[in-house]
Amino acid sequence: MQSFADAFGEAFRLIASFDADLRAIVFLSLQVSLSAVIVAAIIGLPLGAFLAVSRFPGRTAIVVAITALMGLPPVVVGLIVYLLLSNSGALGPLQLLYTPTAMIIAQSLLITPIIAALARQTIEDLNDEYHQQMTLFGLTSGQRLVTLLWEGRFSLMTALLAGFGRAIAEVGAVIIVGGNINHVTRVMTTTIALETAKGNLALALGLGIILVSIAIAVNSLVFALRGTAERAAYA
Amino acid sequence: MTRLTLLSAGVAFTLAAAPALAQEGDFIIVQSTTSTEASGLYQHLLPIFQEEAGIEVRVVAVGTGQAINNAENCDGDVLLVHATAQEEAFVEAGFGVSREPLMYNDFVIVGPAADPAGVAGSTDVVDALTKIAESEAIFASRGDDSGTHSKELELWEVAGIDVAAVSGSWYRETGSGMGETLNTGIGMGGYVLTDRATWINYGNKGEYTVAVEGDEAMFNPYGIILVSPEHCENVKAEAGQTFIDWMLSDAGQQAIEDYKIDGQQLFFPDADESQS
Numbered sequence: 001m002q003s004f005a006d007a008f009g010e011a012f013r014l015i016a017s018f019d020a021d022l023r024a025i026v027f028l029s030l031q032v033s034l035s036a037v038i039v040a041a042i043i044g045l046p047l048g049a050f051l052a053v054s055r056f057p058g059r060t061a062i063v064v065a066i067t068a069l070m071g072l073p074p075v076v077v078g079l080i081v082y083l084l085l086s087n088s089g090a091l092g093p094l095q096l097l098y099t100p101t102a103m104i105i106a107q108s109l110l111i112t113p114i115i116a117a118l119a120r121q122t123i124e125d126l127n128d129e130y131h132q133q134m135t136l137f138g139l140t141s142g143q144r145l146v147t148l149l150w151e152g153r154f155s156l157m158t159a160l161l162a163g164f165g166r167a168i169a170e171v172g173a174v175i176i177v178g179g180n181i182n183h184v185t186r187v188m189t190t191t192i193a194l195e196t197a198k199g200n201l202a203l204a205l206g207l208g209i210i211l212v213s214i215a216i217a218v219n220s221l222v223f224a225l226r227g228t229a230e231r232a233a234y235a
Numbered sequence: 236m237t238r239l240t241l242l243s244a245g246v247a248f249t250l251a252a253a254p255a256l257a258q259e260g261d262f263i264i265v266q267s268t269t270s271t272e273a274s275g276l277y278q279h280l281l282p283i284f285q286e287e288a289g290i291e292v293r294v295v296a297v298g299t300g301q302a303i304n305n306a307e308n309c310d311g312d313v314l315l316v317h318a319t320a321q322e323e324a325f326v327e328a329g330f331g332v333s334r335e336p337l338m339y340n341d342f343v344i345v346g347p348a349a350d351p352a353g354v355a356g357s358t359d360v361v362d363a364l365t366k367i368a369e370s371e372a373i374f375a376s377r378g379d380d381s382g383t384h385s386k387e388l389e390l391w392e393v394a395g396i397d398v399a400a401v402s403g404s405w406y407r408e409t410g411s412g413m414g415e416t417l418n419t420g421i422g423m424g425g426y427v428l429t430d431r432a433t434w435i436n437y438g439n440k441g442e443y444t445v446a447v448e449g450d451e452a453m454f455n456p457y458g459i460i461l462v463s464p465e466h467c468e469n470v471k472a473e474a475g476q477t478f479i480d481w482m483l484s485d486a487g488q489q490a491i492e493d494y495k496i497d498g499q500q501l502f503f504p505d506a507d508e509s510q511s
Contacts, residue, residue, distance in 0.1 A: 087309035087469050095469075097310055098264060098295060179264075179295035182278070197414025198273050199439030
């Protein structure tokens, strides 16, 4: 397989040169996807925790729906966000289409269900464990939510990383709402799609290798921070 | 941990704020085709224009059908595509100001060295398509409502072959861009109709060569249209017109002529004499 050898060659060449264009693309990818994770965490974690501890009619239906939405196709999310942000759409006056902000919105929508669904499972398990204790301390339901989110913080990191993985890897949504505009909304995945279209397969695969390396670096960083924090917490 | 979380949140939000700053300045959005983008033309032209006019041009490269649709939704200031009939209909419907001829190149049919349909060297496209259909050699179609796709359907119709009826057998619609279709078509050992510019700039040719070329019916004209400010209030008519005027001017036409890969010219200037 000549192309694989070529691809690694290209990847090393790209990393070695690491020119301004590539830096900007990598930076924008991280900026968009990390921002999306933060937005999705702000919505998804409390939502997941709330669903974990509360009991009301229709709760199961909501849980099933959110879990199912983990499989939301990126291209569908892209289409929905496009129709909303288009100048002929409801949010057209905001002038957000073909900007990084539009890409953050799309990726946030895509990964909020993932973070909410995984958080719900984690918190529900924790709640079983701590339920009696929290009742004993007479905690209000708001205090319970905060306690559970805090106690589950290390496990919840995995939910955030799952969301990040989905966001940084997807191409279907960002290519529609971002438009893959050079120097404006071009990210790693859309560059890979474009280079594939140009038939530059080794270059495309080389970029893919860099993308995976970045994902590994982000995950390593989180695990290292988590290790340090865990030691500090239980020391 | 809290401090770290806050810190990382702070960093990410600073990152998120950055693009808002970068978006200042004058820019227009051009809805265009995958073929012009994949050929590398814009990377050659746009820096020259930006230098001269101080206007940034942001290109959204999609199939002609989608580009026209996006422009109709007011999501672009200028439309630059290659499907004359659809472009004229766009202007007719009041979505565009007027269509100006900009440049042209031609379509070619590329095929494998083995040439299963025996069409290599042909200059008669209708005859070649008939042979491909008769031998049931694989043909990969864009199938995406793009300019290239409509051209291809037009040619099949002239040849009197109903490709819709055989879709999925030897006639295969990829439903994707020019480059992706070349990747797929070459992977299947089939013939592909492509614009010459994309083909010259395409990096995965393998054993493929141009089989059919030089037929007048394979002429591929590109037009440029300002999206109508009457239809879309948000259109940056002045900046868009500046871009169109430059593209049609001697300087713009010369820049198009100057774009070469391996000594081959990819696009030929086509603006009316009166315009330049």
